[in-house]
Amino acid sequence: MLKLTRKVEYALIALRHIQSKGDENISSAKEIADAYGIPAQLLAKVLQQLAREKIIDPVQGPAGGYRMKKDLESINLTDFFELLEGPVGLMDCFFDSNCNQHAQCNIKSPILKINDSIRTLLDKMSVADVMK
Amino acid sequence: MLKLTRKVEYALIALRHIQSKGDENISSAKEIADAYGIPAQLLAKVLQQLAREKIIDPVQGPAGGYRMKKDLESINLTDFFELLEGPVGLMDCFFDSNCNQHAQCNIKSPILKINDSIRTLLDKMSVADVMK
DNA sequence: TCTTTATGGGACTTTTTTAGTCCTATTTAG
């Protein structure tokens, strides 16, 4: 439980790599995939997603790749996780209005409490924080 | 991400139900399953697990069921989650020594930080806390 | 003592989610 998916893991690895190369250099998906033993196609998709979110800047063509765009200090972990994995929450039911147990459910508020606590925690941490 | 499994959800629902019935009453798996629309066999397994962990006390035979045993104040959420779902951690790699990326991995300590923060948070909350 | 209703638990199947692959465009440096 409370596991992150590979997408997040790969994104963090890639961002750290790109950042370490500095602003003037470009890192390609293939280069990163090779360096860390990550499936190239899958990493490519993750990087494309980060590019769509304006976190990194894509450069097309040969010798292309990505460089940093957004300051990682400005991205909190809740947003970062949600961008890659969808809603952060302990239970589906808070995002799924079709829950068929609304009436009888006796744990909604308990779960919301844990939920809020975790979100609050992640809100206060930036992607940059976890890379320090 | 950060989702709890149904096991935990069912366990919380059941514990709250059993507790609400008071010490002198017994709640059967079937009674609880019917009341909340939970698959009975699945709930049965969850309750058996809680019984093995001495959280509830089983009573066999007809008119049997379960009653509370351990004080829910004394069970923190980390232990509770782990008992039902295995290790609480963001990534498998911290529990899986076969990880083939040890050498190149550049995110171990970042992830450990998030991990520790969440565990610390859950350590400080008891099962009773979330039911208040 | 037999029947019924409960827990205990192994083995299995189905469903859902995650991970990974395949294929085809498009862009652009050389």
Next chain:
DNA sequence: CTAAATAGGACTAAAAAAGTCCCATAAAGA
């Protein structure tokens, strides 16, 4: 032009979660 990169849809495979089936044991009550 060609080669190497991003962009992205569609698909397949693998893993995890959810749920089912089946049988054993316990014990209350007729």
